Amino acid sequence: ILSVITATLDHLPPIVEGAADNTLRQLLFEYKVNEEEDYSTAARILSGVRMETTDTSSVYYMSPIERCDVFVKVAECYLEEDLTVEAEGAVTKAGTIIENSGITFVKNDDDDDDNNEFQGDRAVECTIARGCSKSSMQLVGS
Numbered sequence: 001i002l003s004v005i006t007a008t009l010d011h012l013p014p015i016v017e018g019a020a021d022n023t024l025r026q027l028l029f030e031y032k033v034n035e036e037e038d039y040s041t042a043a044r045i046l047s048g049v050r051m052e053t054t055d056t057s058s059v060y061y062m063s064p065i066e067r068c069d070v071f072v073k074v075a076e077c078y079l080e081e082d083l084t085v086e087a088e089g090a091v092t093k094a095g096t097i098i099e100n101s102g103i104t105f106v107k108n109d110d111d112d113d114d115n116n117e118f119q120g121d122r123a124v125e126c127t128i129a130r131g132c133s134k135s136s137m138q139l140v141g142s
Contacts, residue, residue, distance in 0.1 A: 002028070006041075009048060019059040022049050033077065043077035043086070046070060064101035068094045 006028060012021050025045050032042035051067050052058040062070070071094035078087035 002031075006045060009045070015059065017059075019050070022060065025049050029073070039077040039080040040083060040086075043074045043083075043090075046074050046077070047090075064097050064103060068097045068103075071097070 005024070009021055009025060009028075025048055029042045029046040032038045032045065049070055050060040051062045051070065052060040053062075053067070055061060071090045075087040075090035075094070078084070078090065
C-alpha cells in the first residue's frame with residue numbers, strides 16, 4: 001500500500017488543501033527512515049515536497065531555512081546509502097538557497113576551526129559532515 005501512496009503523490013493537482021501532500025510526504029519520509037531504514041526511497045519522497053519561495057500566503061510557502069532543511073535531510077539520506085552524486089545535488093540546492101538568501105551560519109562552539117562562519121555549500125557541508133546541529137548554529141543575516 002505504501003508504494004501506491006507514494007506513486008499517487010506524483011499525480012496530484014497543483015494545490016492540495018492544507019498542503020496535505022507535503023504532510024503525507026513528511027510522514028512517509030519519517031516512516032522510511034525510522035522503521036524501514038530505506039534511506040534512498042525516503043530521500044526521493046522528501047525531494048518531492050512542494051516549496052513555494054515567494055508567495056508567503058501559499059500553503060506551500062517555506063522559509064529559506066525550512067527549504068534548506070529539506071535538502072539537508074535528503075542529502076543525509078543519500079549519504080547513508082553512499083549515493084554521493086545524489087547527495088551532492090541536494091547539498092548544492094541547499095547551498096544555493098543559503099547564498100541567495102544572504103544567510104550566514106556561525107558555529108557556536110570551541111571548535112579548532114579558525115573560521116567558524118560559513119555560507120552556502122560550506123554551511124551545508126558543516127551541517128552534514130561535521131554534525132553541526134541547529135542548536136549549535138546561529139543565523140546571521142536575513
